[in-house]
Amino acid sequence: MPALLEANALRAYYGARPVLHGLSFSVPEGGIATLLGANGAGKTTTLRALCKMLRVEGEIRFAGQRIDHRSTEQIVRLGIAHVPDGRGTFVDLTVEENLKVGAITRRDREIAGDFERAYGYFPRLKERRRQQAGTLSGGEQQMLAIARALMLRPRLLLLDEPSFGLAPLLVEEIFRIMRQINQQEHVSILLVEQNASLALDLADDAYLLETGRLVLSGKAADIAKAESVRRSYLGY
C-alpha cells in the first residue's frame, strides 16, 4: 500500500524545548497505523505536530504533497480530521451544531446525508441531537468527537486515545465502529492509544515511542506476537 501520510525526521518543539527527536513513520492509504508508548512518550505531541499545532521541523507529506509549511486550518481542509485528546467538545452547542461545525469547511450538497451516516454509526447521538453537548456522558462525547471528524469527509483520521476514561464495553464498541469507518468509508487512521492490545488488534502497522523517539516499528501483528516487546514496553 502506498503511504497516505509520511513523516520524515519529524521534530517538534514546545517553545525552545525539543520534544520529538526526528520521527519517521507513515500511514498506509486505506490502512490503520498506531502509535504506542507510555505516558509522556510524545504520542499526543506527534498528532499535534502533524496538524501544525506546534513548531515542527522535518518533512510531512500528505498524499505526496508537503504540508509541513501549512497552517492547521489549511491542513484540516486537505482532509485530515483530528479527534483531539479531551475530545474537544463544543459544550455550549447542541450535538447537531457540533456536527455542523465538523462540516463547516464543506460546501457540497451531501452534508445532509452525512448527518444520517454519522447518526447511523452512533444512534445515541441522534436521540440527543438537540441536547447541549456538554450534558453528554464521556462516552457520548467521544462518539460525538469521532462523528464530528467524519463530517469533514476526511481521508485521514487522527485519533487521540479514544478509549480514555471509558468503560470496557464502550471501548469495544468504539473500536468496532472505527474498523467499520476504516472499511466502509475508506478512511485511513492514525491511532494513538494506551490500550496496546486493542490498538495492535485493529492496526496494520505499529510504532513504539519512547520519550520522543521511535524505538520500534513494524507490522502490528508481529509486534503483538513478540513476547519481549509486549512485556517490556506494552505492559500486558
Next chain:
Amino acid sequence: MESLLHQVLSGLATGSIYASMALALVMIYQATHHLNFAQGEMAMASTYLAWSLIDAGLPYWAAFVLTIALSFAAGVALERIVLRPLTNAPVLSLVIVFIGLLVIFNSVAGWIFTYTIKTFPSPFPTQPLFGGLLSGHELGAMSVTLIMLLLLYLFFRYTRLGLAMRAAAQNPVSSRLAGVRVGWMLALGWGMAAAIGAVAGMMIAPVVFLDPNMMAGVLLYAFAGALVGGIDNPMGAVVGGFIVGVLENLAGAYLIGTELKLTLALVVIVGVLVVKPSGLLGRVLVSRV
C-alpha cells in the same frame, strides 16, 4: 400610575441602548476573556463619523448605513492591526492597550471636533406619543435596536458563519481542527461589536448630545447590564441592559434623583460582583485545582 408606566417605558428605551453596548462587550469577552474598555469610545467615534456624514449633506439613513459599514471595517482593522500581535500578551498589557485606545479615541475626537457639545439629529418625530408615555425618538430608537438584536440572534443561530463564530469563541483549538479560521472570526467579532456600538451611539446621541465623553456613562451602565445578565452570556447581557435601564429610571425618579443615577450603575456592578458574580444567566465557573 401613569408616571410609573412612563418611567418604565422610557427606561426600556435607554435600556435598549445599554443592552446593545452590553452585547458588544460580551461578544468580545466571550471570545477573548477581555473587557474592551474602549468599546464606548469606539461608539462615540462612530457617532462623530455619522455626524460628519450628515453635516456633509448625506440623508440620515444613508449616513446611518454608511457609518455602520465603516465602523465594522474599522473594528476588523483594529483587531488585525492592534490586537492580533498581542494574542499571547499578558492580561495587564491588554488592559493597558484598551485604556490606551479609550484615551486615544477620546482625545482625537476632541482634537478634531472640539469638546463643544453638538446636537445630533433624530430620524424620528419628536412629539410625545400615547399621551406622553413615550417620545417618538424613544420608540424609534428602541425599535431600531430591537430589530438589530433580532437580526444578530438570527445570524448567530441560523447561519453557518454565525455558528463558526460561536464555535471559535467557545473552543478555538477545536474550531481550528474543524478548519474554522479562528483569527478571522475574532476580527469579524470586533467588526460586529464596533457596528453594534455605532448603532447604539447614533440612537443615544440625540438624547445625551454629541461630545467626546458622551459614552462614558452609557458604557458604565452597559457594564452593569452585562454583569447583571452574566458576562459570558449574550442573551443575559441584553436582558441585563434592559433591567439596568429601567432600574436607572425608576431609581432616578423615585429614590435618589438624577444626580446619583450614575452611582447606581457602580452600586449595581459592585453588588453583582459581591452577591452573584456569575449574573442572572451566566455560568458558574468551576476550576479544578
